[in-house]
Amino acid sequence: MGLSRGARTGSYVDLSKEATRPGQTGILDNGDAASDGTFKSKIICTLGPVSRTVEILEEMLRAGMSVARFNFSHGSHEYHQETLDNLRAACANTGIHCGVLLDTKGPEIRTGMLACGGPVMLEAGKEIVLTTDYEFKGSAEKLAVSYPDLAKDVKPGSKILCADGSVTFTVLECDVAKGEVRCRLENSAKLGERKNMNLPGVNVNLPTITEKDRHDLIEWGVKNNVDFIAASFVRKGSDVEYIRSVLGDFANKVSIISKVENMEGLDNYDDIVEKSDGVMVARGDLGMEIRMEQIFLAQKRMIKRCNYAGKPVVTATQMLESMTGAPRPTRAEATDVANAILDGTDAVMLSGETAAGNYAIDAVKCMASICREAEAYVDNVASYHQILEQQPIPMGVEESLASSAVRTAQK
Structure with a gap:
């Protein structure tokens, strides 16, 4: 189960031409939406207390879940194993494939205990x-x-x-x-x-992976043949190489998605993209490292560079956050998801919305609807030409063949 959404890797949207197509006169006409309700973007859902039974997982798969995220910041191996077994049963029952993503806890800095025992x-x-x-x-x-x-x-x-x-x-x-x-x-x-x-702007001296991460990767990830590893707090390309060395032979079977969460990671972003199988725009911790008004720019540029490199990119954190307690997202959240698709993201991620929210299935359905609608306005032709301009000349045989296939499909 790959994360890439195939042909729709564009980051251009042209709304001006939509109303000029035959039969389209209104501002909300949607000429490119798939008539069968399908969409190419991938939806990653974090599994948790409210989303780990076979019945709920079956509904989430039908709603559009593409990849299940197992967050190892919480829960024991036994807990996650039970959830994974239920997921695989749900996949067998529905006939729908679903990728498995292990998200490492990663290194962290925390305050200590308090003498009073409370806040x-x-x-x-x-x-x-x-x-x-x-x-x-x-x-x-x-x-x-x-x-x-x-x-x-x-x-x-x-x-x-x-x-x-x-x-x-x-x-x-x-x-x-x-x-x-x-x-x-x-x-x-x-x-x-x-x-x-x-510590915004500080190149902290923390390990690439902790002993807990190593144990989780080897004793759970490798044994369960997971499809993706979301590596927390990746700061440079050598971090990815080190994780591959820890995984041994399994490194050739799993895709490593690097979570870029601080300024050091942004400074070494091109190196990280080159060494990784994909990137996650982890807006939570990243939003602590850079100014709030810069987050949109970091997201757009990170996505664009992954598009140029042909690497899948995931946009995450608080995408439909209000749906943890409400049946509908805010207008700002709906727009945020759509803009991520228009930016060129390959996948969008739900966290607390599906792990602990009151409307887990509705959140997946809502995300799917927004993705489907936004994809209709991606200008793939313009995107193709921009990506083509970034390729080295002369192109290799594989790149040339792929480019010709895209041109043929467009015609």
Whole structure:
């Protein structure tokens, strides 16, 4: 089960010509939509508590699920094995194929435990010390952080984000000898234990894969012959090569999808694309690393470069987030999904919407409808010519043959 959506790899949309086609006069005319309801984009669905029974999985497959994502940030091997067994039973019952994607937890930076055992109230304007002594039980005045090189890697003026960006620290002073960083709180917030932390713009010294990742890949991924591995926190091409070395012979049987989630990954993006089988635009952590107003630009350029390289690209995070608790998405979410298709993404991903939401099946159906509608307005001819311009001259035999096949299909 591949991720590429075949001929529809374009990133051009031309709405001006739609109303000029025979029989089309309205602004919403849709001349290119498939009459049989099919679509080429792939939908990746994260499986979780609400989407792991055979019956629900059968409905999700019929609704349009192409790939099932197993998120190893949560759950045991036994838990995921039961879900996978149910998925394969659902595929057998429906006759619908579905890819299996193992998403690694990856390396991470977290705050430590708190002396009070519960959340502490942080007040804007006050100072707080971050210590790399992870055994320290924290308070509103001092917090432990799991990253040993924190005091060495950040600088005065640097921003540190915590708890998915809900807390912002500004670095005032770094004491490398003590492993402490003195900061100012930029906003008030309640902070619990073991919250994630981001260091925007810092090339962090973290492993490519953790021991947990290695165990998950070898003891579950290889044994279950998964189709895709979504490698978290890929920062350079050599990270992908290292993951292949860990997988051994299985590396030739599985596709590695690199999740680009920080500035270092963006800086080395071309190298990552070259070494990977595909890329995931992981907008969650990436949105912590770059300015909010730059996310759209990063997404478009990342997708475009994958299109040029002929590598599948996945757009992920909060695509239909409101459908975790509502039967319909917001207008902004629907537009977000459609624009990702028009940008040229090959696959779109649902996370909490299908893993823990109240409307998992409806979310898949909604995603499928948006993909189908958006694909009708992709200008494949214009896209083909733009991609062709990026190919080296002279073209190889395979590239020339593929190019001729596309031209023939267009005519």
